[in-house]
Amino acid sequence: MSTVFPLFSLPFLPLKEVFDHFEPQEILIISLCSQRSKNYAISYRGPSKNIRIALNSGANSFLSYYEDSMFFGLVDVTEISKLPKVSTLETVKIGNYPKIPVTMGSVRGLTCLKTYWENRIIGMKEMINYARKIFNRDIYHVTLGKQRTENDHRRVVDLVMKIQNSISTIYCDFPLKNHADLDMILERCKYTQGLSLFVSNTKDYSPSKQPNFNVDSVHIYHSYWIKPIHFMAMNCKYIILQESLLTNEDINTFLKHWMNGGCFPLKNLFIRNEEPENYEDVLNGWEYTEIDDEVKRDFVNEGDDLQSIYGGSDIKRPIDDVIATIKNSSRQFRMIVWPDIDGNSHLQTGSEPQL
Template sequence: MTTPFRLFSLPFVPLKQVLDNIGPQGIIILSLCSRRSKSIAVTYRGPSKDVRLTLDFGLWDCVEDSNHSCMNILLSVEETGNLPMDETLETVRIGNFLKVPVKMEKHIVKGVNLITYWKDRITGLAAIGDCAREIFNKNISEVCIYDKQEKNWLRRAAAWVRNSQETFQILRCNFVPKNHKDLDFILENSNCTEKLFLCVRPCEHYSPAKLPNFRIDSLHVYYSYWIKQNHLLTMDCKYIWLQDSKLSSQDLNVFLKHWMAGGCSKLEQFRAFVEEPTDYEIVFDGVQFTERENDVARGYVNEESKHYTLRGGFDIKRISDNITATILNNGENSRFFLLIVWPDFAGNPY
């Protein structure tokens, strides 16, 4: 019996050695060939399954291995309306879906990846997400939701995020909501545990229907003008980054007192780019602090292991454990508020 794959006919080549060298994309393609090959892919354990799964709704419409700096797409989704008219495609089974058309394609950004074609894009993305979880024996770590001009796109993507697995590590949202209920749905159903990135621009007077659950490690809100004092006081994060904020100096004063009394106890860094210049007299009204002159320089290492020199600032202490935080003095016209909690991310005391 002859075979075009002579390597696989060599009896002395162990199957595991082959699987160790075909990589994550090879593993997932192998799983689509037959039920037996899928069983081999699922039960295999080795370096080709060393992946960090990310599911992308709306930008690249794909499931990828985000373990590496470059994009490594495992499967992507296109609508059947984009099927090539001049060729007959192979079909595969993905989950409960039979005869899904597929095509290998080389893309200038995506690289070489297997495209799957579906009548409904969300259905396809949900299917390849479930497929990747089954083949690699692990949950999806990160979900990205971007804009798409399709009816109920955002709500359906967010519903899949809520229903598919108990938690995700990271959720990234970058879209213009069609109405305030889109962002409400995201905030009320977010089940991420580590990082939430919201690059979502709601209407100017938007206010969440319910208080958001901001109990995560890292929160980045790029259009945060809708975040009020009551939202700020519900946060329990290690890292808070607010851009386009309308928080006042009085709001910041209330937050400092909240932290000193034990609120937001996990906090390690708080950044806010505010609309009005910070009035430090208001910020520190009723707050006990020690002012450091600018000739006092302290080394600081952030969460990305970057080293900075901080000069001066105002030191405050949390009552319960004497943990110190420093608020930088950026001048009377500054619209940037920065609070850091010691020790820093490298363990350096103040």
């Protein structure tokens, strides 16, 4: 014989300890049980709420969260036409909608609560507002995938910006059909920390306005549209440009810019050219120290990713004596600025031979 445990009959401290052991998704689900449980979930302060919430819009529309670079499911939003054919289905009140059908399921391999709506965009709006209220925090990250319907990206960006004005990071990975779509994202989406663009078919693209490159990180995969005017405007810790068409002269000019105090936060710059490029001339005009190829130095970025650097050329910024190491090959240019996040300097060396 099963019995129901009266969870909310517990005193405050034992109840908080129970919530401390809940996963964020469990807190969300409990909050939907009653107004009392919702009120407690909102007022609760503890480790289960120390998360970053992400909105994913593409083939699926769902909220997830991540901790230590690991993603976990929260809630999926889908059309009521995809409602499972079962005899009975639980319903919950979300916002102004008193009877939203829900089931447990998965999306992209993530276990999550599935909700069913007459209008998917309205469902996204309600779930964003609900999650923000429960976890007492804004949406941190937005992913835009392939559009399910025309103007999906515009609707989602406008929706999020209207709700909370800005986000920390955005990741875009979809085939570009209209250059205006990418312009819209870069202009309307107020990202404050990171921009990642994996948008294909942009070879002839030129943004109508200068994008915001004054953020912690910029990663652009199809970056052939990045011209010197865009490159020089970057003021980031981490810059990755792949399939680039930047030349030796462009990079040399950027180095001069950095030497004079431009792009001051820079810690890691990586450029991969679409075509082979002779980078031997990129250090022309600068004094540098050649490091033996067998000398290994470890560089750790803010994501705790370790890069082993063998050899290279060290240059010094005259305004503050900061050291940067340059590594280049026929297709790749890399520049790291010491010290790294762990305090390792250019003087730290290893004895392992280069493989």
